[in-house]
Amino acid sequence: MLPNVIVKGIPSINRAVINKKQGDESKHELLVEGYGLKKVMTTPGVDFEHTKTNHIIEMEEVLGIEAAR
Numbered sequence: 001m002l003p004n005v006i007v008k009g010i011p012s013i014n015r016a017v018i019n020k021k022q023g024d025e026s027k028h029e030l031l032v033e034g035y036g037l038k039k040v041m042t043t044p045g046v047d048f049e050h051t052k053t054n055h056i057i058e059m060e061e062v063l064g065i066e067a068a069r
Contacts, residue, residue: 007030007032009043010036010039010040010043012034012035012036013032013033013034013036013040014033014034015032015034016032017030017031017032018030018031035055035058037051037055037058037059037062038062041062056068
């Protein structure tokens with residue numbers, strides 16, 4: 001069923017990939033390429049507590065300086 005899922009709605013996201021987590025075949029994660037941490041975190045169905053980014057400036061703008069550290 002996962003290969004047929006269409007991910008859309010955030011124009012700043014260029015690409016999305018569904019990845020199986022190692023060690024647990026029943027868990028998957030969605031990897032996205034682009035910007036828009038706040039929009040991704042507030043998307044229905046997204047677990048905002050486990051959302052990450054490697055863009056430090058965007059992390060600081062959305063979650064504050066302590067999160068960016």
